[in-house]
Amino acid sequence: MxxxxxxxxxxxxxxxxxxxxxxxxxxxxxxxxxxxxxxxxxxxxxxxxxxxxxxxxxxxxxxxxxxxxxxxxxxxxxxxxxxxxxxxxxxxxxxxxxxxxxxxxxxxxxxxxxxxxxxxxxxxxxxxxxxxxxxxxxxxxxxxxxxxxxxxxxxxSSGDKLFKRGYRTVTNIAPINEVLAAGLLLHSGWDGQSDFMDPMCGSGTILIEAAMIACQIPPNLNRKTFGFMHWQDWDEDLFEVITKSVLKKIRPFHFKITGIDKAPSAIRKAQDNVDKANLSEFINIHHDDFFSTSKEDERPLHMLFNPPYGNRLDVNPELFYKILGQTLKANYKNTKVCFITSDDDAPRFLELKGSKPIKVFNGGIEANLYQFKIY
The missing domain is CATH 3.30.2130.30 (VC0802-like)
Incomplete structure (x- = not known):
């Protein structure tokens, strides 16, 4: 049966x-x-x-x-x-x-x-x-x-929603939901086979999800409880067997994952979360302003980020995306650039040609995932 x-x-x-x-x-x-x-x-x-x-x-x-x-x-x-x-x-x-x-x-x-x-x-x-x-x-x-x-x-069977991964202790304003971060990474084609960067990393969620995808680490390994643990047919031995079997799929990662942010408080929070997720050997975080950075080498780079938008953006959106486009074209050749924003004019201000945007929701806000290749 x-x-x-x-x-x-x-x-x-x-x-x-x-x-x-x-x-x-x-x-x-x-x-x-x-x-x-x-x-x-x-x-x-x-x-x-x-x-x-x-x-x-x-x-x-x-x-x-x-x-x-x-x-x-x-x-x-x-x-x-x-x-x-x-x-x-x-x-x-x-x-x-x-x-x-x-x-x-x-x-x-x-x-x-x-x-x-x-x-x-x-x-x-x-x-x-x-x-x-x-x-x-x-x-x-x-x-x-x-x-x-x-x-x-x-x-x-989950109990708390599955975006509560168990690694995030501290967040910034408007942190990105973990499931949203993982989905954006998968939509962007991230497969762990190149260097990765989040140039506006906030509390580090995208970096952590990127490292877990790259290493094939089960995303909810850090969770202490699931709903099914209170069911009448809860089988602790079976759960142990399943946990061991998913751990066997973890693979090594041979590239660099880098996060930067211009807010020192964000860097501290991101580092705390990365440590809690036991991923500090894969993720390097430092304090910097992306607009004054450039790529370290010629290797292919995959970039995904969640820039501030709407009332979180403290400058004129046109100016922000214009400088972003200039920085990418001048300093980040051989990079796949992906970001999410609710600002429909962003691609025009960037002056970059990209593929068709993918519609997503960040909280209740309708937004798009934009993807560009910088040659």
Whole structure:
């Protein structure tokens, strides 16, 4: 008998093809991309491996119940009738989050509350006790997804979102999300086969994700907990076996990864985070103003950065990108340059020809990933 089941990996807008490729490489079966998610099939060991290894996933969900409903009462009743004691005990803390699409419910918070009520009522009637709801640190997270009149309830195997890698202790203003950083690197074609530079490195997230891709280090190796560790079928021995197997894929890196920033405070934070991620042997960080730097040698260089934009840019955008373009053309020949910005005029001010930009979201801000080759 097969112990495989269907799972859903959620991701950021525009990262679906990247996540699909990651899942394929990892050995998932029956992969189907959706919108901001990719569904796939695997067993419990694969679920552990996916949580440890996927760079562009935000969470891995395991569907436990799907049903149709036509009224609010029927929705509650079908949830209440489910045997929740197969999933949790009355002593577990839990929370329920919901998303709705073209449904009779137009308030996802209300759906979360009704789900919580059904679970609490089930246990109260079965045991006379009620489980506690916790929004801060729940042991179990239920994800309720409603599309028209179909509801799917899933268990969140990740717990905290997977961009919480466990290495970032300190950040600057507007730090880039780790999953976004990894996805931008993969979109930019970074494969660890050249030198790498982040000329405006902030708290070092792009550098760390670049080093982990280059060395094939599982991105969530530094995490202390995952949601599945609170499940009834949690298998610590299996998790150990899976962790050892993903560690075997780590490979040496023979190039340089460099980060610079003009803010001394950013350099200190970046160095702290790099140390915490155990990557200081691969990443070199120093204090400098990129506009007064030049490339050290003729070797190919891959550059990806997240320049300040919008209200974080303390100079005129036209002037900023003009000087950036001049610096790159004069001092950084044989470099692939990639950066993310919400400023649509940036490429025009740069006066560089590049490939078609890729639309992404940084937080709630719509932005583009631009890519140029400096010959």
């Amino acid at each position: 097969s112990n495989n089941f269907k799972m859903l990996a959620t991701t950021l807008y525009g990262f679906e093809p990247l996540l699909e490729r990651e899942l394929l490489k990892l050995g998932a079966m029956d992969i189907k991309p959706g919108v901001r998610n990719v569904s796939f099939v695997g067993d419990t060991g694969f679920m552990y491996k996916a949580n440890l290894s996927l760079r562009t996933a935000l969470s891995i969900l395991k569907p436990i119940k799907t049903f149709k409903f036509h009224s609010e009462d029927e929705f509650y009743q079908k949830l209440y009738e489910f045997n929740w004691s197969n999933i949790m005990t009355v002593d577990n803390t839990f929370m329920a989050s919901a998303t709705t699409h073209q449904s009779i419910f137009n308030n996802s918070q209300f759906v979360g509350l009704r789900t919580k009520d059904a679970i609490v009522d089930f246990f109260r009637n079965q045991t006379g006790k009620r489980p506690n709801v916790s929004t801060d640190d729940p042991q179990l997270i239920f994800n309720v997804h409603i599309n028209r009149n179909t509801c799917t309830v899933s268990l969140d």
